Amino acid sequence: MVGNYCNNSNKKFVSIFNKLESVHLHKDVGQIPYQMHKHFGYDVEIVCRRNETQYKYINKELTGLKLRFVFSSFYYLLLNARKIDVLMLFHIKTETIYLGLLYKILNPNGFLYVKYDHADPHILYSTWGNKNIIAQLKRSFYFYLFKQQLDLLSIECRKTYLKLTKIPDVKKMYLPNGFDPDIPSYYGIHPKPFEKKDNFILLVGRHGSEAKNSELILDALERMGDIGDWQVIFVGPMTKEFEQLKNTFVVKHPHFRNRVIFTGNIEDKKELFDYYNRSKIFCLPSRWESWGLVCGEAIFFGNVLLMSDKVVSAYDLTNDGQSGFVVASGNAAAWAEQLTALLSNPSMLADYSERASQHFTNNLIWKNILNELHIKISEFYSR
Secondary structure: OOOOOHHHOOOEEEEEOOOOOHHHHHOHHHHHHHHHHHHHOOEEEEEEOOOOOOOOOOOOOOOOOEEEEOOOHHHHHHHHHHHOOEEEEEOOOHHHHHHHHHHHHHOOOOEEEEEEOOOOOOOOHHHOOOOOHHHHHHHHHHHHHHHHHOOEEEEOOHHHHHHOOOOOHHHEEEOOOOEOOHHHHHOOOOOOOHHHOOOEEEEEOOEOOOOOOOHHHHHHHHHHOOOOOOEEEEEOOEOHHHHHHHHHHHHHOHHHOOOEEEEEOOOOHHHHHHHHHHOOEEEEOOOOOOOOHHHHHHHHOOOEEEEEOOOOOHHHHOOOOOOEEEEOOOOHHHHHHHHHHHHOOHHHHHHHHHHHHHHHHHHOEHHHHHHHHHHHHHHHHOO
16 A cells, blocks of 8 residues: 555655766666655755756756765765665665675665666676686675675566566565656646547667667568558657668668658657657567666556567566567567557557556556555664
8 A cells, every 4th residue: 555654754765877978867776766755755866977968857856856976975974874765776786786885884774675677687796797716706795795695685677576586585676667747747748538549650769880780660661561541750859870771771761751751860759759659559679678668657657668688677567468469579470460459450459559558557657566665664763
């Protein structure tokens, strides 16, 4: 039940993420601290280097989220560890292990929380980078100490959570990435019913990057030939190589000239949310992803997901295929077949749109997800 252990409010919750930029503030890096403040009353702060002159969204839709700019996060901890009730770090890496150990040495009664977003369930910290035997032994020793001091590790993909055995069950938690419905509302955007949506197929990302694999959709469209009155919208910046590819595609297939749209990068959140809101289908053909945060935004707006089977979170985000579709990675024919099936069956598309919205409501609202984290922290301090 949301709201349990509310006497934990005003505890100091600090996240260290040195590479913070504005784009991270709507991702888990910014949203977890912000939501812990918004719903559970924590005094939150992200500690980072100043990587931008001005951070957008602070004091706007993310009121209450504070940033502290530092030259060294280690020096910051030396001065402030005892004042921090909850320290949040990211990933299992050398910096995380050293920061975590330093925090627990200085504040043994503090709560050390690490968010693990890697798809690989086998944490092989000691052997990363093909280190020599001495380095491996050193890493193994520090990782052992780190596990002893760790209070909680959250894992965002259920398959990884179930297979991750190097962390004791009592110290790990399944915590998927969510989305806050209040953010689109801040911009005056509210989800449209399916019947008022446009026949849009949407992709959002950096097109042309090896990970995103956006060219697969062009290959699928070439196989489909005719998409009727549908439009495919590529939102996001393009590499030079992808821009050349899309120019060649349009010349080769002139009937797609007004059917395949490339918007370029969209920084305006209202405009971006409007594209989600008007779309019926969202594609993520990535070769790999840590999660695919755009998919959480898409299903909030009732988009039917088509996701690559190489993305481990595909099964979390499509509810094991019950509210979306997982398609073979790199198989343009399979993507063309699945898209054709959806475009030719409006009733099935409407059904899956409703399922996607319900899956989001049941499982992917930040407030509900993070209540579990709040309870873990509260139980720790009530011992």
